[in-house]
Amino acid sequence: MAAAPDLISNQPDAVLGTIVSLLPTKDGCRTQVLSRRWRHIWRSAPLNLAAGRRGWNGRLPDYNISKILSSHLGPFRRIHIIGIDPLWYRTRWDVINESGDTRVDSWVGSWDIVAGLEVLDLCYSYHGEVLPPSVFRLAPALRVASFTRCRLPANLAVDFPCLERLSLYSVTLTEEALRAVLSGCPALKSLLLEKNVGFECLRISSPTLRSIGFYYSRALKAQELVIHDAPILDRLLLLDLDYGCPPFRTTIRLVHAPKLKILGWVSKSMSQLHLGTTVFQNMIAASLTTIMPAVKVLALEYVGPDLDPVLDILSGSEGLRRTFPSGHVCLSPNPKFGFVAEAIAMREGLALANRMGCTNVEAESDSMDIVHACMGEEAWWG
Numbered sequence: 001m002a003a004a005p006d007l008i009s010n011q012p013d014a015v016l017g018t019i020v021s022l023l024p025t026k027d028g029c030r031t032q033v034l035s036r037r038w039r040h041i042w043r044s045a046p047l048n049l050a051a052g053r054r055g056w057n058g059r060l061p062d063y064n065i066s067k068i069l070s071s072h073l074g075p076f077r078r079i080h081i082i083g084i085d086p087l088w089y090r091t092r093w094d095v096i097n098e099s100g101d102t103r104v105d106s107w108v109g110s111w112d113i114v115a116g117l118e119v120l121d122l123c124y125s126y127h128g129e130v131l132p133p134s135v136f137r138l139a140p141a142l143r144v145a146s147f148t149r150c151r152l153p154a155n156l157a158v159d160f161p162c163l164e165r166l167s168l169y170s171v172t173l174t175e176e177a178l179r180a181v182l183s184g185c186p187a188l189k190s191l192l193l194e195k196n197v198g199f200e201c202l203r204i205s206s207p208t209l210r211s212i213g214f215y216y217s218r219a220l221k222a223q224e225l226v227i228h229d230a231p232i233l234d235r236l237l238l239l240d241l242d243y244g245c246p247p248f249r250t251t252i253r254l255v256h257a258p259k260l261k262i263l264g265w266v267s268k269s270m271s272q273l274h275l276g277t278t279v280f281q282n283m284i285a286a287s288l289t290t291i292m293p294a295v296k297v298l299a300l301e302y303v304g305p306d307l308d309p310v311l312d313i314l315s316g317s318e319g320l321r322r323t324f325p326s327g328h329v330c331l332s333p334n335p336k337f338g339f340v341a342e343a344i345a346m347r348e349g350l351a352l353a354n355r356m357g358c359t360n361v362e363a364e365s366d367s368m369d370i371v372h373a374c375m376g377e378e379a380w381w382g
Helices: 013-021 025-033 062-071 087-091 102-108 175-183 308-315 318-322 339-355 368-374
Strands: 047-051 076-084 119-124 144-148 165-169 190-194 201-205 211-215 222-229 235-238 248-254 262-266 270-275 278-281 284-287 297-302 328-333 360-363
Touching: 013 025, 025 047, 047 062, 062 102, 076 102, 102 119, 175 201, 235 248
Parallel strands: 047 076, 076 119, 119 144, 144 165, 165 190, 190 211, 201 222, 211 235, 222 248, 235 262, 248 270, 262 297, 297 328, 328 360
Antiparallel strands: 270 278, 278 284
């Protein structure tokens, strides 16, 4: 009886290459042993290198990464290298090469690799190593980049003309370095700054940014984020809610963001919030002179049943009061208080939002008792 034809192997090289490029790196490499027909496919297919994943130490050794990159004959599309051990960690010498990590330079420093690269993710297991300047040279196709637990080189020059999304996690950077990054990314739409150090104040001016996420670092005594000029910024996500922890000296200043529609979380964990000339000190309005005409979604974290700070902030959001059908407020009480107090505060918050004309209101809670209480289903509601 004749064997069934191998319909997959009969496909053109371009089709097989696309299939292999979608496999995990180790599985794609193993296709070379299937038959002579498959031997050259993986080396010539678009490479999506995934060397390790977050939270897992089973990363490919450095020499394997170097071998894969140096021997690959096809184009490079995505490179994710997670869990890179700093050289000082291996040698136990607290000596850092200020000119940059030579391993990373050999991995992504050549034109053959970056010419068609679309996604780059470099994540160190420990902080301290300096990224080589070659990482930031011209990458004409790069759209997404992420750097974790590293330092940016001195006299930074960036040339990412098509980059749209950039994430910096636990990166040591200065205001000058961030300015160089923004000037070298003329198409940048989304910027995430999470637990970065090396600065006291970051000023952002960008004609293309639509979304900014900011998570302050507790390693510093004070941090300030200034949105100086962002004419099309749509959302500012302040990701710094740490329940039960004392407030840190974090200041947020919005100087010019006329199209901002989504703002939050606004909480007591930030010491000051400046909206134009309006100043909130620990969510309490010290002055109230500026409105936010475009804001449609406002996320507030409040503590206890006192809703005066919430009312102060809502009174400064003209868009929330004028646009009744679309005005959206998300109220999240602090969970360290009892659920009765939480339900009372949430009920009053819902009533307040309705009085302000916001008919689309989201109330969050981890307790079904609270949810039922807010719906008026519990006798102790009062």
